[in-house]
Amino acid sequence: MTNKRWFKHTCLYIKSEQSNSSIETLDLSDNDIGPLGAKYIADAMKENTFIQNLSLADNKLTVLGLKYIVEIIIEQDTIHNLSIAGNGLRECDSEIIRPLFEQTVFLRHLGLSRNELRFAGGAVIGEALLTNETILSLDLSWNHLRRDGACFIADGLAGNTCLRKINLAWNGFFIDGCQALARALERNNTLLELDVTCNRISKECLEKLLVGLKKNSTLEILRIGKNPITPEGALLLIQFLKDNKTTGIRELDISDTLVKPSFVDVLAQVKAIKDVRVIYGQVQGRDKSADEDELTLMDENPTLVIMEFGKLMGFRLLDLFAAFDKDGSKTLDHDEIKTGLRMVNIPLSDECIDILIHKLDVDGDGEIDFGELMAAQAEHRRKMSKFLMAQESDMDVEDTDIGRIRIKLSRLMAKKMSGNPAFKHEVEKMTKVINQQGDAKFTEKLSQSLVQRMRGSLSHFIDKENLTRSGSITGAHLTLSDKIKQWKHMN
Secondary structure (H helix, E strand, C coil), rough: CCEEEHHHHHHHHHHHHHHHCCCEEEEECCCCCCHHHHHHHHHCCCCCCCCCEEECCCCHHHHHHHHHHHHHHHHHCCCEEEECCCCCCCCCHHHHHHHHHCCCCCCCCCECCCEECCHHHHHEEEHHHCCCCCEEEEEECCCCCHHHHHHHHHHEEEEEECEEECCCCCCCCCCHHHHHHHHHHCCCCCEEEEEEECCCCCHHHHHHHHHHCCCCCCEEEEEEECCCCCCHHHHHHHHHHHHCCCCCCCCCEECCCCCCCCHHHHHHHHHHHHCCEEEEECCCCCCCCCCCHHHHHHCCCHHHHHHHHHHHCCCHHHHHHHCCCCCCCEEEEHHHHHHHHHHHCCCCCCHHHHHHHHHHHHCCCEEEEEEHHHHHHHHHHHHHHHHHHHHCCCCCHHHHHHHHHHHHHHHHHHHHHCCCCHHHHHHHHHHHHHHCCCCCHHHHHHHHHHHHHHHHHCCCCCCHHHHHHHHHCCCCCCCCCHHHHHHHHHH
């Protein structure tokens, strides 16, 4: 079926009586539907008032297409989650999004990432935030928000009383923006998570921001990694957590920031008195302990990482979800999903698993629900199509997301298996393939040999750490659910 015919059938189905009460989530991301496609979607939605989650990210809608979408959303006001990221919005188009803040009652999560809102967009959104009382999470990452544009957003945040999470990553807040954010944090008592990753924040900028942080007691998560805050700035932050008795921060992310040994010492003191999680970079004078493949996997789409690991190990993420969802609520908290991933021996450290789970929790409510996993599967299918196209053409599979992730995961799994005699010979063969024929051939060989011929053993592989206590659950015919039940009984 061609893309045009597929899209036509999709719109007709959305309008049909059969779909009226059955479709709550509509994800058409990355389908290049354009302004005309947006008009068709808006027309179809007139006949369907049950859709609550709508993703139209990366569709080249431009302001012409978004006009149709915004109009139908305002008219019906049934959408709870909306993503219009990566749709070519420019700052001169900013007024088109104002009604989403001012004329909706049920919109809770709004994604505007990867547009070019700049100065004018910052002014519009900042003003709208002052009066909005419904939106709980807002993604403004990658929007060229700098100088006054950044300050406008911060000023709006200062007067906002409902926002729980805001993503301002990959902009350019620098000194002026950090000063404005400090003023906002002094006044705001509802924001729980602030992401200012990669915002040109130096040690001087951090000092400005700390002025506001010291007067805020409600912020729980601060992400400020990939900024040039220096080891001295990192030490300022961890000292702040130690000395400030009223801060609510329980998670601090300063990824990629070099820290001094004294930072680790102070962190130990903080953890002795507070339940806090801190992510940081290399420690000066110490060897890097984490595996390079493991670290680079953290930059990949978490959905694809977990889905691909499941393929290699012979399980589906949805099966794992169902096995741990005892009460049938169709939700799992972070600890439950982490336990599940540990149970099937995903070859990642606890810290890296935490990062993946956080990324998988799209709406930031602390739980991963069935709808989020369904969206994850749709994303995986799209990426898989590109991977298969690459295999059939002259394109290098390493240039696709799936191919790149498979290679990294395969190498990690090989390292984990190295202590198990049952896999030693196979690992040696795979290593020879890497050395002689390259990573792409390695992935192909692994898929043909390690997965197809040894899937039964792979799905029950137990690493060194859990081998003794979990030896009785390695039976070749146990289902994933049986495995989990036995593991829980032993723990």
